[in-house]
Amino acid sequence: MAIFSKTCEYAIRAVLYVAHKTTTGNKVGIKDIAAGIDSPELYLAKILQDLSRKGLISSVKGPNGGFYINELSLSRPLSDIVEAVDGNGLFVGCALGLKQCSEVNPCPLHHQFKAIRDQIHAVLRTNTIGKFNEELVNGLLSLKK
Amino acid sequence: MAIFSKTCEYAIRAVLYVAHKTTTGNKVGIKDIAAGIDSPELYLAKILQDLSRKGLISSVKGPNGGFYINELSLSRPLSDIVEAVDGNGLFVGCALGLKQCSEVNPCPLHHQFKAIRDQIHAVLRTNTIGKFNEELVNGLLSLKK
DNA sequence: TCAATTAAAGATAAAAATGTCTTTTATTAT
DNA sequence: ATAATAAAAGACATTTTTATCTTTAATTGA
Ligand code: FES
Ligand code: FES
Numbered sequence: 001m002a003i004f005s006k007t008c009e010y011a012i013r014a015v016l017y018v019a020h021k022t023t024t025g026n027k028v029g030i031k032d033i034a035a036g037i038d039s040p041e042l043y044l045a046k047i048l049q050d051l052s053r054k055g056l057i058s059s060v061k062g063p064n065g066g067f068y069i070n071e072l073s074l075s076r077p078l079s080d081i082v083e084a085v086d087g088n089g090l091f092v093g094c095a096l097g098l099k100q101c102s103e104v105n106p107c108p109l110h111h112q113f114k115a116i117r118d119q120i121h122a123v124l125r126t127n128t129i130g131k132f133n134e135e136l137v138n139g140l141l142s143l144k145k
Numbered sequence: 146m147a148i149f150s151k152t153c154e155y156a157i158r159a160v161l162y163v164a165h166k167t168t169t170g171n172k173v174g175i176k177d178i179a180a181g182i183d184s185p186e187l188y189l190a191k192i193l194q195d196l197s198r199k200g201l202i203s204s205v206k207g208p209n210g211g212f213y214i215n216e217l218s219l220s221r222p223l224s225d226i227v228e229a230v231d232g233n234g235l236f237v238g239c240a241l242g243l244k245q246c247s248e249v250n251p252c253p254l255h256h257q258f259k260a261i262r263d264q265i266h267a268v269l270r271t272n273t274i275g276k277f278n279e280e281l282v283n284g285l286l287s288l289k290k
Numbered sequence: 291t292c293a294a295t296t297a298a299a300g301a302t303a304a305a306a307a308t309g310t311c312t313t314t315t316a317t318t319a320t
Numbered sequence: 321a322t323a324a325t326a327a328a329a330g331a332c333a334t335t336t337t338t339a340t341c342t343t344t345a346a347t348t349g350a
Contacts, residue, residue, distance in 0.1 A: 001150045001231040002238050003258075006338065008146065009242030016253060029296070043339045049298060062347025063295045078254075086146040093147050097154030098290060105287045108161060108277040109223075112268045113148070116261065123257045132253040142250045145243060151308065174326065188309045194328060207317025208325045 003120075008085040011047050013037040013143045015081055018057055018067050019074055019129050020136040027059075027066035038144035047085070054084050074130030082124055091121045148265075153230040156192050158182040158288045160226055163202055163212050164219055164274050165281040172204075172211035183289035192230070199229050219275030227269055236266045 002009070017036045021028040030048065034041035048067060052059050056076070059067045082090065094101035095113040103110075135141040147154070162181045166173040175193065179186035193212060197204050201221070204212045227235065239246035240258040248255075280286040 001148075001153065002234050002242065003146075003148070003240055004242070005146050006242065009240075012254075013241055013252075031296095040339055042341075045297075046299095046339085052297085059297060060347070061295080061297045061345075063349070065296050065347065067297085089147050095148050095154075096158055096288070097147065097149070097151065098287065100290070105290065107158075107288065108280070108286045109268070109272070110286075112272070116264055116268065119261055119264070123254070123261065127254070127257070135253070141253045141255075142243065143241070143252065145245070145250065176326095185309055187311075190327075191309090191329095197327085204327060205317070206315070206325080206327045208319065210317065210326050212327085 003090070004082065005086050007047055008082060010037065010039045010044055011051060011085045012078060012081050014039070014044060014048060015051065015057060015069070015129055016132055016136065017143050019069050020133050022068045023074075023130070023133050024137060027064065027068045029066040033067065036143065051081070051084060056080060056084060069129065075128050077125045078127050078129065079121065079124035081129070091117060148235070149227065150231050152192055153227055155182065155184045155189055156196060156230045157223060157226050159184070159189060159193060160196065160202060160214070160274055161277055161281065162288050164214050165278050167213045168219075168275070168278050169282060172209070172213045174211040178212065181288065196226070196229060201225060201229060214274065220273050222270045223272050223274065224266065224269035226274070236262060 004012070014033050014037055017033055018028060021032075021036075028036075030045050031041060033039075033048070034044050037044075048057065048059070051057050052067070056073055057067055057069050058073075059065070079091075092101065094107055095109045095117075096107040098105070098107050101107075101110065101114075132141055136143070149157070159178050159182055162178055163173060166177075166181075173181075175190050176186060178184075178193070179189050182189075193202065193204070196202050197212070201218060202212055202214050203218075204210070224236075237246060239252055240254045240262075241252040243250070243252050246252075246255065246259075277286055281288070
């Protein structure tokens, strides 16, 4: 098990790739994105269609079309992507799968995991989609392999 | 998405339940465990068979048989259960699904998530299976609902 | 207007995770 | 020995996740 679902991993990597490409050049096609983040093209298309419907990224059809991201979305936190794809279970759910995480009926890991959960949430809330563009341009960060 | 797979959630809850029952009374049957942690009985049976094969818990067949746990296993860390069921992906894998988490080819979340990952690992390594028995007896902690 | 391009949408498929059923084996008490 | 009990094992079923294929719709440029 990983922290995020495969779908969510692709989603985050793809959105960061689109952000990076948008700020340097222009729109970017699905084929380019899939190659850029090393993901199955047609599956990724589905994911991006979903994110597009939800307003996280934008797209236009036709020649010179493709995916891009607007200024406003660049400042949205990564948690928005995670919530859109995996829901908020990671942020509010019980570590051991109890129906309801609560102080009054805590599972054995409640106290220690609440802290970790909040930290995960904090990291994802405080990092914006646009935040990594510079380092992606510099090649200091990687989205594939 | 939750932190652990459903299978792993059941596994941890069940092992803690068996530990709790072993230290208070005696061996405990699969039916009792399933009811005690609110999980599908036959699925849980599979999981416990696996943990038994791997030596995390013990069992005996026949009348008055059931599952129990020995002193040694009581002192084992929860991370042993997680590794047995979900593997070590949570402890060593890349948050964004890159094939190899590394300092030289880090994903955008590498630095911040490495810290979190290590914390998760630390929590699971420092909490033993037997650690929660007292609070489980007191009813201060819950393994169901 | 037409052809080329590219994303959207819908249908299917494959794989993995989760859950159930049936038969077998070991153990115990009678 | 035999019957009852309870886990082990193996086969099967369902659901969810991941991935692919095909058709449609929108956009552009010639
Ligand atoms: S009750 Fe389990 S994490 Fe809160
Ligand atoms: S490279 Fe992604 S977490 Fe280390």
